[in-house]
Amino acid sequence: MGRKFYALLIVSSLLSMSVTTSAETLDFPMSASPASLSFKGNTNGNVSLFMDGFKRTEYINYPAIPYKVVSVLIPQGEDVAGFRMVVEESLMVDSSLKLASYNGSLRDDGQRLGLYERGEEIVGTDSEFPRWRVKHLGTGWMRGYRIASFAVYPVRYNVEKGGVSLYTKFRLVVETEPAFPLTGRIERLRYVPGFREESRRDVESLVINPEAAATYTFGDVKVENTDHAFLPSYAPSMEGSEVKYLIVTNDEMEPAFERLADWKTRKGVPTVVRTIEWIEQNYRHGADKAESIRNFLQEAYAKWGVEWVLLGGDTDVIPARYGYVTFYSGEFIPTDMYYSCLDGTWNADGDSLWGEAYHSADDPGDDADLYPDVFLGRVTVTTPDQANIMINKIIHYTTPLDTLSKSKFLMLAEVIFPSDYEPGDDIILDGAEIAQNLYNSYLDGNPDVTTARLYETCDQYPGSICLTKNAAIDSMNAGTNHVIDIGHGYKYNMSVGNGSILNYDANNLTNGNATFAMYLMNCTSAAFDTDCLAEYFLLNAQGGAFAVTGSSRSAFPSASRPYMDQYYHLLFDDNIVQLGKLHVLSREPFTSSAYAES
CATH class of the missing domain: 3.40.50.1460 (Rossmann fold)
Structure with missing residues (x-):
């Protein structure tokens, strides 16, 4: 585990925001108060700088500078064309203060890790660090809404002479342009009561312009079920009953999971089981088995109206998707977010590396959308006996x-x-x-x-x-x-x-x-x-x-703790007790920060 925590006294909040919107320009006035700055250390050259609610840069041998990630809801049918920060007022906080260099986060084995970049990549010609004022971290889809993430850097540091300054009043300006056809989005086709209302509330809670959600319109189709019985179509379609919960497993374990599906359906959660063998026979094949399964999940989400997915098998049954990150030393990380976040391809450049992060407009990565469309979990079983152990536990816990x-x-x-x-x-x-x-x-x-x-x-x-x-x-x-x-x-x-x-x-x-x-x-x-x-x-x-x-x-504790805090806030304050939903929603506030390796 990683990073040291400090007890800090923060005097006031960091950014206050309002918003005005024009046809192709979004303009967000922001402010940063010097009272929100906090310093640790009392020896020049050994001082660390913090701001309440801000992240800090992690470039080895350069100071950890506070920055803020904000999410912007882009007008429907448009995409980001450009962005900039317009500085209106600034303040010299300390003209000679020298900050300590960041020397990495501690891992379990005691190794310190961080980002390594050449000076010219991150320091301006005037010695100002960081070189940029604002960065576009990436843009993703969340249940039909287009959300762009930006990091703003109101704190400035001179790496040659020392000195900290602060933009106290500035604007984030985002230019948009029509983007037709919009690529990567999975269109929800079936009308499910409450789905759009809940999705809109979730989006509004994440962005700095929540009023923009009201401008989005969707054409979900209501499918009549005159028999009032659970009669789903054989394959996802706009006929038959809505399917709320989908279990994917293999032929061998299908009978065990049918027992779980029947139990859930009797409880009022319409559930079906489909096997990998059935998917491979009936759906378009992807580059590998994981993509073939995801292709099917996209159809089930769009046409059956699926909201919950259970992967009924360990990775030898249902393969994990390994996302590649270059953060720190570079690593392939297994993740089932690939099966939950259904927009985009996760391999836009078509190479052997999946889930590569967005770096810039010239290097957009793999279009790895990280906003969830379905609530998802995995039962790591490989045999019917193991499946029955887990199914018994689930049923016994509930009753x-x-x-x-x-x-x-x-x-x-x-x-x-x-x-x-x-x-x-x-x-x-x-x-x-x-x-x-x-x-x-x-x-x-x-x-x-x-x-x-x-x-x-x-x-x-x-x-x-x-x-x-x-x-x-x-x-x-x-x-x-x-x-x-x-x-x-x-x-x-x-x-x-x-x-x-x-x-x-x-x-x-x-x-x-x-x-x-x-x-x-x-x-x-x-x-x-x-x-x-x-x-x-x-x-x-x-x-x-x-x-x-x-x-x-x-x-790393500094990265993991906010997720855990959000998890228990949702459990105790919002009474969200479904573990799949709890797990997914605890990630949502931090998704905007996850698009770039920073």
């Missing part, structure tokens, strides 16, 4: 025989840095601080929840219990509804203070039907393209977990 455990919450948190922490050492980052923030926000005093807090630094948190491997396993075996783990991890283990929970331990839990959902804020314990720890929690027939949310690769 529990054990109700006592459903009011219990378990928090596991260890010191993250230093990774070889011993009592008495100086602490750089403590997972208990992150967990305690959640506890204070949602669990402390909650009459419906009994929380057990197991912290490595239990002496610093009254009421908590000292985290050990035995204590963690005993707490899970006793039954609980939810487990949060904040600490180090790998594909086959998660660290819990004085030891690690291994695949063997997860597979031998004995909590019976008192199964739990897990949120793992650690590295690679949910690397679902391997026999990872999460899968052993799930496939334990004597207990374990019924659902796991976690990272398939590295999880």
Whole structure:
């Protein structure tokens, strides 16, 4: 895990915005207050700069400069033609201040990683850093709405002489132009009650010009079902019943998943099962099996009105899509977002690398749209027996025989840095601080929840219990509804203070039907393209977990924490309890920042 957290006092908010719109020009007045700047360090050359609500650049050997990502809803039928920042007022904050260089984020193994660029690529000829005032990070589709993401940089730094200045009043100007035909968008054809209204609310919550959503119009067709029975068409079409939930598996496991589909349909969620073999016989083939499945999902979304998708198989059954990122050292990351975010091709340049990020208009990447169209999860099973284990867990959790455990919450948190922490050492980052923030926000005093807090630094948190491997396993075996783990991890283990929970331990839990959902804020314990720890929690027939949310690769705390905070905000404040929806919606506010490798 990665980066150090600082406790900062921020005096006021960062940007205030209003908007005016013309036919092909969107003009967004913005402001940044010097009171929102915060400094850490007191030696010239060793000062770090922060702004509340801002991200910071991550270029090795250059200062970490605050910037803000904003999302703009582009007029329907148009696309971004140009953009610029118009500065109206600026202020010299400190003409001689020298900032510390960014030296990378810490990974689990202690390696520091960051972005490496040549000076001329990121520093202006006048020594101003960064060279640009605004960057277009990319443009994507969200259920028919066109959203462009921009990073604005009101803080300026002179790398030669030192000195920090601030644009206190400026405008983001976005030029648009007609874009016909619009490529990459999957058009929703079937009318589903409430879908458009919910989609519009989601979009409005993400963009700085929410009023523009009212200008969008859609031509969804209402399909009459005179029999009032669930009679879906054989293949996605504008005939037959709406299908709300779609399960994709193989022929061998189809009977097991039909049981789950029947159960969901009886509960009022119309569900069908289709197999990979059926898809390959009836749908256009893509470049590989994953693209063929996605082609079918696009049709199901458009014509059946599908909102939920369950991938019924491990990666040897339903392949993962590996997105390529050059951020840090470069890596192929397995992701099922490919099956959830259905617009675009994810391989616009047609090479062997999928999911390449947007870098510029000249290097737009792979058109890897990251806004979700369906709520999606995966059951990592390969045999009918494994499928039945998971299906039984899902059904039993929803109709529990054990109700006592459903009011219990378990928090596991260890010191993250230093990774070889011993009592008495100086602490750089403590997972208990992150967990305690959640506890204070949602669990402390909650009459419906009994929380057990197991912290490595239990002496610093009254009421908590000292985290050990035995204590963690005993707490899970006793039954609980939810487990949060904040600490180090790998594909086959998660660290819990004085030891690690291994695949063997997860597979031998004995909590019976008192199964739990897990949120793992650690590295690679949910690397679902391997026999990872999460899968052993799930496939334990004597207990374990019924659902796991976690990272398939590295999880830096500074990047991961906002996602986790949003997840529990949605759970406790907005009462979103469907895990697939909860997982997807917790990502949405951060999608605009994910388009570029920055």
